[in-house]
Amino acid sequence: MSMNTQGRPTGVGTVGTGASGSALIPDEPLLFEIGDTEHSGVDLPDVTFNSDRLGGFGRKTKLDLAGLTEPEAMRHYVRLSRMNHSIDSGMYPLGSCTMKHNPRLNEKMARLPGFSDIHPLQPVSTVQGALEMMNQLSHWLMTLTNTAAVALSPKAGAHGELLGMMAIKAAQEAKGEAHRTVVLVPESAHGTNPATAAFLGYTVKPVPAKDDGTVDVEAVKAALSPDVAAIMLTNPNTCGLFEPQVIEIAKAVHDAGAFFYCDGANFNAIMGVVRPGDLGIDAMHINLHKTFSTPHGGGGPGAGPVVLSEALAPFAPVPFVRKGTNGLELVEHIEDAALGRVTAFHGQMGMYVRALTYMLSHGGDGLAQAAQDAVLNANYIKARLEHIFSVPFPDYPTMHEALFDDSFLKETGVSTLDFAKALIDEGFHPMTMYFPLVVHGAMLIEPTESESKQTLDRFCDVMAELANDAIAGNKDRFTSAPTKAPRRRLDETRAARQPVLKWEKPADLPQTAE
């Protein structure tokens, strides 16, 4: 095949000559290789005008945007979609991501014109139902966490973390303690935690984990000092364990004048069963796209409301809803606010509607049952596989994730990555790998409550068969995997060394011989 300098086959239609496509999942050329600048799938009148209102700023350069008619577009995006694994097509046990079922009632409700076709800046008197909806969602979130306030507006979990830590910073400044410049972060934390703390100018001080995978209150006490502003702790933690000393940790943190930021990424394990407010947290973000089933969408949009303790409630950002004399009011501006605003408008309304729909469907009883089933499923996987897979932290029952390390692969020549890729050939999305960092060759499996016993059994059968095959020395099956996916392993080094981040017309590129 003739390749240009970007490694791209030259010419339309040559993509599939490597025979990677199959009858039902054909390879698909790029939009720009199918469409051109004259085709369009939208009928619009071509108006003529002679306007001086553009002030000489009119476009002179070409856009060079390819267009597709409607049938072409439909086929392009349907074909592309079939190269994706999704929750709806199979188990997606990606630890820390809570890939649970996404109910379609949520989608239907989010598309009601009374929610989807309202503008964030139309008069507040014309959106009373929207504000009431936000109030109801807030009530559920505060009740499930036993907290005093909630800031709905953050756009995703990491954005919620940022807001929560901004609130902590503002609270410390209000106390006259701006000299607190250190944030404690356990080594097992998500990468977003240290990134967030650093973003706000804090120095990150790691807290080591105990051999049993939990955080030691004594280690926290030793790390606390008058310059510590907060601790960022995930609970249940990223090893899938509930921190047994969390209440003592919270007390030590508060006694030292610091705040307790809880990463709520794993709230699915405890919703309706444990209220984080009872554990002494001051701020916690809740990923609506994890715990409350709003779709992950190929990488967002998420939503990351943050619940706040009484101590932090005065530092909540705008906007928020409150009762006024003429119905509900939206507070969009506070003079001399400590924090102000972290996004334009009011946050992820479309996600609020989906999350509230999910909560109402489950009820308080169903949410608790969902959390318990999520924990049951993870423990079931652990119980079925622990005789073959190595469990780094066997002292506690796991919560909603089962964590294994790679010591069972020792001497096999098979890496965690190889093992995960072999799982693809068996029809499963791999687990999270090499995270948390504190475990060598970690494999973090989060089944969620959505998987049936039958699916879990099949998953465990496949996992056990793969492990036995690796131990038996059948290395090739793993190092060559995947062989049944739309692509085989991709050259990530090349992608990073010679970045090709957009399509260029082959004619515009220097050609090289074969």
Place this chain on the structure above:
Amino acid sequence: MRYLPHSAHERADMLGVIGAADIDALFSAVPKSALKSFDLGLPAHQPEFLVEAHMRALANKNHAAGDGPFFVGAGAYRHHVPATVDHLIQRSEWLTAYTPYQPEISQGTLQMLFEFQTQVAKIMGMDVANASLYDGSTGTAEAVLMARRLTRKNKIVLSGGLHPHYRDVVKAYLKDDPDLVCLSPSPEGQGDILQQIDGNTAAIVIQTPDFYGHLRDLKSAAEAAHAQGALLIVVVTEVVSLGLLEAPGALGADIVVAEGQSIGNALNFGGPYLGLMATRKEFIRQMPGRLCGETVDADGNRGFVLTLSTREQHIRREKATSNICTNSGLCALAFSIHMGLLGEAGFVRLARLNHFNAVKLADALEGVPGVTVLNKTFFNEMTIRTPQPAAGLVERLARRGILAGVPASRLLPDDRSVDNLIILAATELTTDADISALAAALTEELA
């Protein structure tokens, strides 16, 4: 409960395999004082039709944009979204996949992101675009931080024409920063920024069309910034304008940030939206957010992966360019499908139609006694001065079923000089009848 697959029998069997006496045994690490120690007082689970009735009752209390004449803009715009777009984004394979961490089984999402990045780079006239950010406002804050990393200088100047919410987000991100200069709003559209540029300036931030609808001169801004070693960050809140206005990249922009909602995404009361960001090739490594790149697989076939992830939090932790993890994947898909349907021909026609309707709106408003249109230039949005405070006037028009625009005072409550200003937008959905109804109602209210 319809979403939970286990029967009571199965739960019991599974506990047996685990060797746990009951479910509470699996929560043994939880302090006793905190485990199920409360009554939530929340309602129990409900059948689908009852949940639907509850949500419909809430939705019905809102006045939807499609219910009558509608001129609200100021950073979010009501455009037509083709039925194909919403159908496609609800396909399971798009809707229920996650960030493409396993590229072999995520080529659909990855190829789409590569196409999306290409579309965004092209409309902005820039070298590279990322795979989306949360929205335009947070994207602006990220761009400001990126400019500081690139120039190793600190001073940031925000034009008074920048959307006040965007300004507030930058202020929150750069809390109490002495090097952040926020210029006063300028409803008349006069340039205010060039004299602020000095040798310590990392970037100037200019929105065009600006918050009041005026078109800003990017070329001279770029020249002035570059002369001092500063960068020009261009913000676009109405991305449809790029179908008719010159690409910021062609005028010297260094980083372009846009709110992409107008293409493919509904109003949704403010979110989810999507931030677009594009820059020059040499600045890639300081760009925040996911990037998708082309490569080949083990058989030599073209494929796509997330790349340059050494910038990101899951690798670099506290040294990352941003803490961003999840972005706006599905909104980017909607954008890309809609833009793919439009193509150059459709995108240009759409932009022309928006401007055409806005000219009609401006002409009609000029004819209302007492009303002045402040804009000499605009794309699809303009600001009027009325003889009465705008907030009450807009409220009265809403009671007549006309959503007439945004009183500037809603976003600038501390600035009394904008009390009588209304910002109005027209789009391809604005009809002659809508414009006549607005003009007539406004004339009556002001009589």
